[in-house]
Amino acid sequence: MNYPHWQLAFPGGLLIGVVAILHVFVSHFAVGGGFFLVTTESKARRENDASLLAYCKRHSKFFALLTLVFGAISGVGIWFTIGLVSPEATSMLIHAFVWAWAMEWVFFFVEIAAAIIYAKTWETMDASSHMIIGWIYFVAAWMSLFIINGILTFMLTPGRWATTQNFWDGMFNPTFWPSLVARSAVCFLLAGIFGYVTLPRLGDAAREKVARWSALWTVGGAVVLPIGLYWYLAKLPLFSHLYLNGSLIGVTHAVRGGLGFTALAVLLAVVFGLAKPRWINTPVVVVMVVCGLGSIGAGEYLREFLRKPWVVNSVVYANDVRAAEVESWQQKGIARTANFLTTDNTASLEYGRNVFQLQCGSCHAATGYRGMKSRVDGWDAAFAADILQHIHVLRGTMPPFAGDETDRKALGKYLASLNDEWHFTITGANRLEIGKKVFDARCGHCHTVNGNFRPLRGTFENATGPQVQDVFPALGSMSSNMPDFNAPADQAEALGFYIAHEANLPLAHPRAPEAPPTGVGHSQLQRPLNPREEVR
Amino acid sequence: MQTLPIPHVDPMPLPGPVWLFVALLLVVFTLHVAAMNSALGGGLWALWNYLRGRHSNHPYSRRLANELSQMLPVFLAFTVTLGVAALLFVQVLFGNFLYTSSILIGSFWLLVIPLVMVAYYGYYYFSYTAEKGKGIAGCVLSVSVLVLLVIAFIFVNNMTLMVRPDRWLAMYRAHANGWDLNLGDYQLVPRYLHIVNGSVAVFSAILAHLGMRKMKSDEGYGRWLVQRAALVFAGSTGLQFVFGMWLLMAIPRQIAMSLLRDPLAGSVFGLALITVIAGLLLILLGSLSEKPSALVNAGFGCVLATLFLMVCLRYLLRLAYLKPYAHLDALAMRPQWGVIALFLVLFVGGLATVGYMLWLVARGRKASAAS
Numbered sequence: 001m002n003y004p005h006w007q008l009a010f011p012g013g014l015l016i017g018v019v020a021i022l023h024v025f026v027s028h029f030a031v032g033g034g035f036f037l038v039t040t041e042s043k044a045r046r047e048n049d050a051s052l053l054a055y056c057k058r059h060s061k062f063f064a065l066l067t068l069v070f071g072a073i074s075g076v077g078i079w080f081t082i083g084l085v086s087p088e089a090t091s092m093l094i095h096a097f098v099w100a101w102a103m104e105w106v107f108f109f110v111e112i113a114a115a116i117i118y119a120k121t122w123e124t125m126d127a128s129s130h131m132i133i134g135w136i137y138f139v140a141a142w143m144s145l146f147i148i149n150g151i152l153t154f155m156l157t158p159g160r161w162a163t164t165q166n167f168w169d170g171m172f173n174p175t176f177w178p179s180l181v182a183r184s185a186v187c188f189l190l191a192g193i194f195g196y197v198t199l200p201r202l203g204d205a206a207r208e209k210v211a212r213w214s215a216l217w218t219v220g221g222a223v224v225l226p227i228g229l230y231w232y233l234a235k236l237p238l239f240s241h242l243y244l245n246g247s248l249i250g251v252t253h254a255v256r257g258g259l260g261f262t263a264l265a266v267l268l269a270v271v272f273g274l275a276k277p278r279w280i281n282t283p284v285v286v287v288m289v290v291c292g293l294g295s296i297g298a299g300e301y302l303r304e305f306l307r308k309p310w311v312v313n314s315v316v317y318a319n320d321v322r323a324a325e326v327e328s329w330q331q332k333g334i335a336r337t338a339n340f341l342t343t344d345n346t347a348s349l350e351y352g353r354n355v356f357q358l359q360c361g362s363c364h365a366a367t368g369y370r371g372m373k374s375r376v377d378g379w380d381a382a383f384a385a386d387i388l389q390h391i392h393v394l395r396g397t398m399p400p401f402a403g404d405e406t407d408r409k410a411l412g413k414y415l416a417s418l419n420d421e422w423h424f425t426i427t428g429a430n431r432l433e434i435g436k437k438v439f440d441a442r443c444g445h446c447h448t449v450n451g452n453f454r455p456l457r458g459t460f461e462n463a464t465g466p467q468v469q470d471v472f473p474a475l476g477s478m479s480s481n482m483p484d485f486n487a488p489a490d491q492a493e494a495l496g497f498y499i500a501h502e503a504n505l506p507l508a509h510p511r512a513p514e515a516p517p518t519g520v521g522h523s524q525l526q527r528p529l530n531p532r533e534e535v536r
Numbered sequence: 537m538q539t540l541p542i543p544h545v546d547p548m549p550l551p552g553p554v555w556l557f558v559a560l561l562l563v564v565f566t567l568h569v570a571a572m573n574s575a576l577g578g579g580l581w582a583l584w585n586y587l588r589g590r591h592s593n594h595p596y597s598r599r600l601a602n603e604l605s606q607m608l609p610v611f612l613a614f615t616v617t618l619g620v621a622a623l624l625f626v627q628v629l630f631g632n633f634l635y636t637s638s639i640l641i642g643s644f645w646l647l648v649i650p651l652v653m654v655a656y657y658g659y660y661y662f663s664y665t666a667e668k669g670k671g672i673a674g675c676v677l678s679v680s681v682l683v684l685l686v687i688a689f690i691f692v693n694n695m696t697l698m699v700r701p702d703r704w705l706a707m708y709r710a711h712a713n714g715w716d717l718n719l720g721d722y723q724l725v726p727r728y729l730h731i732v733n734g735s736v737a738v739f740s741a742i743l744a745h746l747g748m749r750k751m752k753s754d755e756g757y758g759r760w761l762v763q764r765a766a767l768v769f770a771g772s773t774g775l776q777f778v779f780g781m782w783l784l785m786a787i788p789r790q791i792a793m794s795l796l797r798d799p800l801a802g803s804v805f806g807l808a809l810i811t812v813i814a815g816l817l818l819i820l821l822g823s824l825s826e827k828p829s830a831l832v833n834a835g836f837g838c839v840l841a842t843l844f845l846m847v848c849l850r851y852l853l854r855l856a857y858l859k860p861y862a863h864l865d866a867l868a869m870r871p872q873w874g875v876i877a878l879f880l881v882l883f884v885g886g887l888a889t890v891g892y893m894l895w896l897v898a899r900g901r902k903a904s905a906a907s
Binding site for chain 1: 652
């Protein structure tokens with residue numbers, strides 16, 4: 001809020017995600033593919049295989065065009081994007097790690113020079129010099145991964161840095177090595193997949209050889225990858241672990257998608273590379289590349305998600321608010337602390353929209369991807385203003401609201417304005433259905449009835465609708481994190497009916513409350529209310 | 537005076553002394569500008585000679601366009617690589633200004649990324665097709681050059697906006713979505729012309745130097761190149777004085793005066809005038825003389841010196857603008873000396889590695905030419 005907020009029609013985080021996924025896809029290939037090229041070259045020379053060497057030449061041209069241009073420029077694209085979307089976090093990282101980036105830049109520089117030379121000197125350089133260039137390329141590329149990996153893992157697990165602020169503590173943080181292993185494995189995997197893109201034509205002697213050889217890389221990467229990931233999971237902080245317990249649909253999809261894409265890519269490599277290399281054809285290669293992109297996409301999505309609500313754990317929230325400033329903003333209010341607002345009139349809807357952009361805009365937009373409209377349907381302005389105090393305990397991964405009462409009211413008004421106010425004619429036939437709608441709007445963000453996210457069954461089992469309804473006026477005082485109940489009487493009645501109905505359904509699979517990965521408690525309730533307190 | 541909305545500086549201390557960041561910034565930015573001038577100026581030279589070679593079948597023009605076509609992607613690669621380093625260091629010192637101005641023109645600013653890709657792939661395409669001289673090679677090259685001109689324009693917008701906090705809030709209120717440019721700024725037009733025309737001038741000096749080396753293997757072609765390049769260099773340098781004066785007049789008197797009266801900035805400016813005039817004379821004389829090498833070399837050195845001095849002057853101008861708002865001396869500092877030392881070691885090692893690779897290239901060329 002120090003900085004102007006770039007007001008987009010979609011969440012800024014989505015933009016970072018898209019740019020990052022494309023870049024990671026190509027840049028990991030840039031590392032693994034370098035290794036692939038130079039080892040394939042030496043294999044070709046050792047075996048005196050002219051057609052394999054011709055393949056290397058062609059592949060190196062493709063490699064240079066993809067990595068030097070798209071790979072390198074999209075990397076700059078990440079710089080541009082994070083500076084635009086999260087200037088505060090970018091600035092923080094630059095202050096802590098500018099020398100890491102400077103070192104990384106040295107390797108980047110060497111890498112670019114080596115890639116250009118390697119692709120251009122097939123004819124004019126003797127074999128051993130040419131391979132030296134290839135090796136220099138690979139070492140430089142992998143070293144730049146090594147350094148960037150330090151900064152990326154730091155953002156999730158600052159480790160001892162949190163107390164010492166020591167550069168090396170930050171770099172070699174708890175997830176540094178596991179992540180390095182996983183990323184290196186991905187580099188191999190992608191090198192194999194991309195190896196097929198320039199597959200020699202049908203009838204070329206090298207075609208089957210390349211198909212087999214590339215498959216070995218993909219399979220090799222796929223063998224090491226789970227080891228890295230397993231180790232990585234073991235080092236994750238508690239709050240990240242809890243996101244994996246199944247209560248967040250996006251996370252669940254990403255885990256399934258990531259596993260599925262990777263498994264399919266490996267399966268194709270085994271079948272069309274190792275078992276029946278004669279069968280390989282363009283559509284198969286296309287599917288493999290798409291699978292590679294899919295698994296990178298899922299992996300990056302998860303990595304970003306597990307870090308929520310932070311950009312830099314314990315320092316800067318995902319909405320670019322510094323943890324240290326939250327309290328003062330809650331006291332002073334946004335109108336007095338934000339440098340750039342499009343209006344000074346705190347009573348206006350436009351002000352509410354500004355607050356939304358500042359506090360929620362990096363992860364939500366009004367409509368579309370992770371859109372607000374459907375998520376706040378049924379909220380009235382007073383309820384919205386109230387629940388905003390507890391935004392960090394909703395399902396999701398949200399930072400605390402950093403504004404005062406005026407700001408909450410303004411944002412509440414804005415959120416309520418996204419949908420029409422609810423008016424129902426409740427009958428016996430639609431009572432249950434409407435009760436569910438009311439539940440979703442007023443309780444479902446923080447509770448389930450029978451699920452594993454703050455289940456209400458324990459409280460309301462054996463209660464009747466009116467008995468449930470009797471509890472409502474007391475809700476606000478039952479937990480410091482629960483909003484006051486203010487729904488109209490007819491909706492309250494339907495809600496009571498619905499909760500009582502659900503809480504008394506026989507459970508399909510009566511089961512003991514499942515233990516989350518941390519081993520205590522029975523739901524996401526165990527997640528520390530203030531993730532700041534927990535740094536591992 | 538009403539206080540302007542300027543984001544406060546980062547609460548974390550600087551991880552190194554200000555002078556070191558300034559020194560690194562000035563050095564890498566000079567190199568970046570040299571590479572950028574080659575990519576843009578070289579693109580314009582290539583375009584002109586490609587068209588001339590095709591229409592009048594001028595053999596030297598043809599040859600030059602071909603040779604340039606191989607260099608352009610490399611120039612652009614180093615423009616980007618060195619630009620990243622400059623961006624890194626400028627963020628450390630002026631992040632709160634640069635992030636803000638970038639966000640205000642955010643949508644255009646981000647457009648730079650796809651645009652660079654277009655220009656870059658265009659240059660590669662040209663490098664593969666220039667020699668055959670067929671098809672749409674010329675069109676593609678024009679698009680690349682045009683795109684680079686647009687990118688330069690967006691950059692000039694950002695660089696002029698970052699020193700104008702007085703314009704920020706109004707711009708934000710007009711276009712919070714970042715579809716905005718710093719168009720009303722008096723600096724914009726002269727500064728843009730200054731940098732674009734400067735690209736032609738600098739690259740012409742580089743070409744004069746290159747032509748002189750070509751003379752060793754092909755006297756006629758090399759001499760043609762030296763003379764052409766010297767001519768264009770002289771013309772664009774003359775024009776550069778005009779744009780420079782325009783820029784100086786456009787800047788508010790008070791800032792211009794504080795710049796010229798400042799002993800450091802004044803002497804940098806004076807020195808730059810001397811080196812540029814010396815460079816002009818030496819290159820012109822060299823191009824006319826029987827044996828141009830010594831004169832052209834010296835002139836080329838003067839041009840590089842001018843480039844560096846101009847980069848310093850540009851930096852001092854920024855300081856003059858930001859004087860009321862930025863206080864570099866007052867920034868908290870906690871240098872990470874160990875890491876800095878490691879960086880310097882790697883930096884030297886990296887340069888040595890690149891040098892070694894270039895040596896391998898040269899050796900290979902010699903050997904393959906001999907066989």
